[in-house]
Amino acid sequence: MPTITTIDSLRNHVGQTVTLQGWVHKTRSSGKIAFVIVRDGTGLCQCVVENNEQTGAVFADARHLTQESSVEVTGTVRADERAVGGHELDTTGLRVVQAAVDYPITPKPHGVDFLMKHRHLWFRSQRQHTILRIRHTLVDAIRRYFNDNGYVLIDTPVFSPSAGEETSTLFEVDYFGEPVYLAQTGQLHVEAACLAHRKVYCFGPTFRAEKSKTRRHLTEFWMVEPEIAYASLDDVIGVAEDFVCSLVRRVLQDHRADLEALGRDLTQLDHIDKPFARLTYGQAVDMLHASQTRELLEKDLREQTARIEELTAKIAELEETQKTARKKWQQEKAAQDIQAAREERSDLAEQVSNIPHHMDLAANFEWGSDLGGSDETILSRLHDRPAFVTHYPKEVKAFYMRVDRQDPRLVENFDLLAPEGFGEVIGGSAREEDYDTLAARIAEDGLPRESYEWYLDLRRYGSVPHGGFGLGVERTLAWLCGLKHIRETIPYPRMMGKIYP
Numbered sequence: 001m002p003t004i005t006t007i008d009s010l011r012n013h014v015g016q017t018v019t020l021q022g023w024v025h026k027t028r029s030s031g032k033i034a035f036v037i038v039r040d041g042t043g044l045c046q047c048v049v050e051n052n053e054q055t056g057a058v059f060a061d062a063r064h065l066t067q068e069s070s071v072e073v074t075g076t077v078r079a080d081e082r083a084v085g086g087h088e089l090d091t092t093g094l095r096v097v098q099a100a101v102d103y104p105i106t107p108k109p110h111g112v113d114f115l116m117k118h119r120h121l122w123f124r125s126q127r128q129h130t131i132l133r134i135r136h137t138l139v140d141a142i143r144r145y146f147n148d149n150g151y152v153l154i155d156t157p158v159f160s161p162s163a164g165e166e167t168s169t170l171f172e173v174d175y176f177g178e179p180v181y182l183a184q185t186g187q188l189h190v191e192a193a194c195l196a197h198r199k200v201y202c203f204g205p206t207f208r209a210e211k212s213k214t215r216r217h218l219t220e221f222w223m224v225e226p227e228i229a230y231a232s233l234d235d236v237i238g239v240a241e242d243f244v245c246s247l248v249r250r251v252l253q254d255h256r257a258d259l260e261a262l263g264r265d266l267t268q269l270d271h272i273d274k275p276f277a278r279l280t281y282g283q284a285v286d287m288l289h290a291s292q293t294r295e296l297l298e299k300d301l302r303e304q305t306a307r308i309e310e311l312t313a314k315i316a317e318l319e320e321t322q323k324t325a326r327k328k329w330q331q332e333k334a335a336q337d338i339q340a341a342r343e344e345r346s347d348l349a350e351q352v353s354n355i356p357h358h359m360d361l362a363a364n365f366e367w368g369s370d371l372g373g374s375d376e377t378i379l380s381r382l383h384d385r386p387a388f389v390t391h392y393p394k395e396v397k398a399f400y401m402r403v404d405r406q407d408p409r410l411v412e413n414f415d416l417l418a419p420e421g422f423g424e425v426i427g428g429s430a431r432e433e434d435y436d437t438l439a440a441r442i443a444e445d446g447l448p449r450e451s452y453e454w455y456l457d458l459r460r461y462g463s464v465p466h467g468g469f470g471l472g473v474e475r476t477l478a479w480l481c482g483l484k485h486i487r488e489t490i491p492y493p494r495m496m497g498k499i500y501p
Contacts (some may be wrong), residue, residue, distance in 0.1 A: 001092075007043035010077050010087040016451045019074045020045060020089065020234060023124070024065045024100075026107070028329075034062040036091070037084065038073055044126075047073045047089040067106065068124070070097040107332050109339030120501045121494060125335050129442045130258045131488050135477050141250035142169045142473070144223050145243055145303040146201045148156035151226060154193040156186030156202040169210045169221075181371040182207035185470060187225050188400070188455055191431060194227040194466055195458060207261060213496050214373055216423060220476060220494040227468035233402070233412040233430040236467040237388055240416055240426055241274050243471070248272045251480050264482040268384075268420055276416070279385035284371065284379055284389050288362040293378055297362070301355045304348045311345040347484065370396035371415070376423035383419055400455075402430040402467070412471075422479040428469025435459035 002019045011017070021042030030033065034049040051059040065071065074093030074315060074427055079086065105121055115122045122128055147152070159173065159180045186202035200201040203224040210217060221411040226243075228236060248269055252259070257421065259266060279287070287293065315338055322334035358374040360414040365375060371389070391410045401411035413429035432438045442452055474489040492501065 007038075007040050007045045007085055007087075009042075009222050010045065010089075013077045014079050014087070014453045015073065015077065017092070018089075019072055019093075020047070021072050021097075022070070024067055024069045024071060027066065034059055034344050036062050036065060036071075036073070036094075038071065038089075038463075039124075039129075044084045045087060045089055045268075046083050046085075047075060049091040049094070051400045053153060055066060055092060058091060061096070062091070065096070066100050066103065068100040068103040068121075070100075071095065072097060087215050106380050109335050112343075116438070116487065116493070116498060117500065123491060127262065128488065130261060131481055131483070132491060134255050135473070135489060136260060137251055137254050138247060138473065138477055138480065139222075141247050142203065142471070144250075145246050146224075149198045149199075151201045152193070152197040153196075154186075154200045154202050155204070156183065156189040156477065158183045158205070160184075160189075162188070162447075162455070165240070168410055169208050171207050171209045184208060185223070185225065185297075187227065187318070187468065187470065189453075190225055190227040190468070194229045194468070195462060195464070198229045199226070211496060216373060216475060216478075218486055218493055218495055221475075221490065222473040223470045224244050224473070225468060225470040227466065230464050231302045231389070231430070231467045232447065232465060233414070233467060236428055236430065236469060237278075237390075237414055240414075240428060240469050240471075241276050241386075241388075241476065244276075244416065245272060245274055246477065248480065254430070259481065260479050262483075264480075268482075269480065272385060276385055277383045278390065279387060280390050281410070282367070283372075283393045285365060285367050287379060287382060288375060292382065294359060296378065296381065297355050297359050301352060304352050304355075308345055308348050308352065311341050313349070315341050315345070360412040368393050368395065372421060376415070376417055377421045380419050380423050381421045383417070385419055386425075387417045387419070388414045389417060397429075399437070399445045399447065400429075400431050402432045402465075403437055403441075412467075416469075418476070418479040420479070420482075422475070425475045425479060426469050426471045428467065430465065430467040433459060433463045433465050435463065442496050 002017045003013065004021065005013055005018045008114055009018060010442055020038055020040055023040045025037040025039045025044060027034065027036050032051045036047040036049065038045050038047055039337065049055060049059045049062040072095040073089060073091055075089035075091040078088050078090055104118055105125065123132055159175060160183050161180050170184055173182060174177050185206060186204065190200050190202045201224060203485055204222065205220055206223045207220055209219065226239065228239065247500050252269055256266065318334050318341065320340045322331055322338065325331045325334060361374055362378055379389065390413065391404060392413055393409060394411050397411050401413045404410040404412055411429060415424045416426035418425045435456065439456060442449060474486050476491040478486050483489060487495065
């Protein structure tokens with residue numbers, strides 16, 4: 001009886017007869033040999049079927065296999081560095097578990113809207129498969145960091161009677177006749193827990209009803225939020241810095257080849273190490289007004305316009321190749337290249353059209369305004385490593401952030417901007433530990449006092465300096481993988497106007 005194994009374990013079975021259980025990724029055949037690429041969730045393996053007396057029936061079955069049919073393939077394992085996955089199966093047996101008919105995501109090009117509608121199938125593709133495996137590692141690395149460093153996991157509620165941020169970006173839910181909100185953050189609840197356990201974290205889905213369709217926004221995303229008692233702003237920043245470095249190291253350690261397959265420039269990640277850059281909000285405003293910002297955007301405009309012209313010429317050449325190609329696989333390859341070039345050109349055209357607006361926003365940015373997405377993109381591109389921006393104006397930040405005792409116009413907070421234009425991946429602060437100051441902030445923001453009495457109790461009974469931050473999994477994954485759009489970072493993205501499947 002052949003051993004049932006997985007593709008990632010074939011190296012342990014060279015010369016042995018095994019059975020793989022998986023799905024047909026693609027097939028091709030000649031007069032005497034059929035090649036079936038099988039995937040099983042752990043990798044890809046080329047299964048070779050010869051047309052001879054012993055395997056003639058298997059060969060005939062193999063030639064009629066369809067994409068994504070589920071199969072069991074039996075054969076002898078052979079090492080071959082040229083083969084996908086480094087091993088091949090000399091096939092002697094084939095059983096079709098279920099024959100898939102008209103699988104919708106074919107090798108031909110498909111638009112993003114089509115792929116999003118078929119997201120439940122799209123993440124079988126190699127690119128999506130790779131991204132979601134890296135996500136798994138990132139989530140594991142997040143949990144390991146906090147579990148290994150003495151933090152206690154606290155599960156916070158999804159329904160909340162009060163808001164952690166402004167209520168305009170919350171989803172309101174009817175809770176047995178009482179209006180409550182889907183959790184925008186677990187922070188307020190883990191603050192209570194840190195006064196019991198000293199170092200805690202929560203990790204789960206959060207919801208934002210922000211009406212934004214940018215590449216960085218989801219209405220449902222995952223966030224990890226540590227909270228630390230007896231901690232200053234500098235203490236919290238130090239944890240965030242060490243935490244991010246540990247995540248980068250783990251993903252590089254486990255997924256270097258995967259990142260390269262995604263086209264990620266690893267030189268940008270290899271040098272991520274402490275200390276990160278630090279600048280105050282005031283310094284960030286000065287940087288936006290500086291000539292180097294305008295020069296950066298003008299360079300973008302020149303380079304991206306030139307690239308659009310190159311892509312237009314390339315598309316014309318590929319279309320001619322597609323017309324004259326004699327073989328189907330050549331036509332399909334040209335069609336895929338045309339689709340990729342058109343998508344890149346469309347993305348660049350959108351960016352080029354926005355550059356004058358970004359120039360105007362940066363040049364006219366006023367002190368006292370919150371940093372927007374384009375501002376964060378510019379600032380992060382002006383640094384080759386992550387950068388902390390600290391001490392924002394009090395009026396644009398949440399009520400719970402500690403007022404700067406040296407300059408009451410400011411709060412003791414920070415955003416961590418990932419380099420290469422990826423922008424904010426962490427937001428955090430020292431929390432206001434003084435009862436009177438916090439009560440005044442709640443009143444200033446027009447929040448209902450009765451909803452926050454439990455939160456004020458934390459300042460009545462044993463209040464201490466404390467702080468924490470939140471890291472968004474999807475934005476962090478987009479940065480680590482070098483992805484243009486956040487929609488690829490989560491199995492089922494929820495965006496404005498997109499809820500299916």
